[in-house]
Amino acid sequence: MWELTERLEATSDADAVDSVTLPFELRMRGRLKTTSDGGREIGLFLDRGPVLRDGALLRAETGEIVAVRAADEPVVTASISSGLALARLCYHLGNRHVQLAIGHDDEGGWVRFPPDHVLEALAARLGATLERHRAPFDPEPGAYAEGLGHGHGHGHGHDHGPAESHAQVYDFQRHLSHRHGHKHEH
Numbered sequence: 001m002w003e004l005t006e007r008l009e010a011t012s013d014a015d016a017v018d019s020v021t022l023p024f025e026l027r028m029r030g031r032l033k034t035t036s037d038g039g040r041e042i043g044l045f046l047d048r049g050p051v052l053r054d055g056a057l058l059r060a061e062t063g064e065i066v067a068v069r070a071a072d073e074p075v076v077t078a079s080i081s082s083g084l085a086l087a088r089l090c091y092h093l094g095n096r097h098v099q100l101a102i103g104h105d106d107e108g109g110w111v112r113f114p115p116d117h118v119l120e121a122l123a124a125r126l127g128a129t130l131e132r133h134r135a136p137f138d139p140e141p142g143a144y145a146e147g148l149g150h151g152h153g154h155g156h157g158h159d160h161g162p163a164e165s166h167a168q169v170y171d172f173q174r175h176l177s178h179r180h181g182h183k184h185e186h
Helices: 084-094 117-125 166-180
Strands: 002-007 018-022 031-035 041-045 057-060 065-070 072-080 101-105 108-113 129-136
Touching: 018 031, 072 084, 072 117, 084 108, 084 117, 117 129
Parallel strands: 002 041, 018 065
Antiparallel strands: 002 057, 031 041, 057 065, 072 108, 072 129, 101 108
16 A cells, blocks of 8 residues: 655656545545555545645655546536626625635636535526536635735735735725724734
8 A cells, every 4th residue: 555645846847656536525634545546555644734636746655656636526617707797706605615616718707616506596696607517626725725825914925916006905905804804914
């Protein structure tokens, strides 16, 4: 059995000798016994917390590299035009504190989530076209995920582009503080 104990950096150029395809629910676990796509028995012995993303690389104690793949699973994809309509859809669905995958294609934007009749009804009311199908579910990591740097100091984890001044960011954060009942100190 390969014991996978190390997460490799996303920028790693290591070549995987096998892969393991898992649904989102199992990619949230740090401890797991399963079978690789090549038929090899493997055990995950990882630090708890970070979700295994599609494409992540793991190293076995014996040196082999295994790639993680997001399995197809039942999902609903709510498609809508990009811009304000997509932002509104993301806001209202995200306000329900559920895991969401967000993307876009040639048709516009989309939000993907596990089947849920309440979320589906809300998305339809907001003008989205719904498709129930099977697809990989790799939701957004969220604002508090490792490396995204949201805190109550000024370390918000990104650089400001030429059109984005600190004053504009401050005004947005001040607006959010009124909605959430707390202030972001600068």
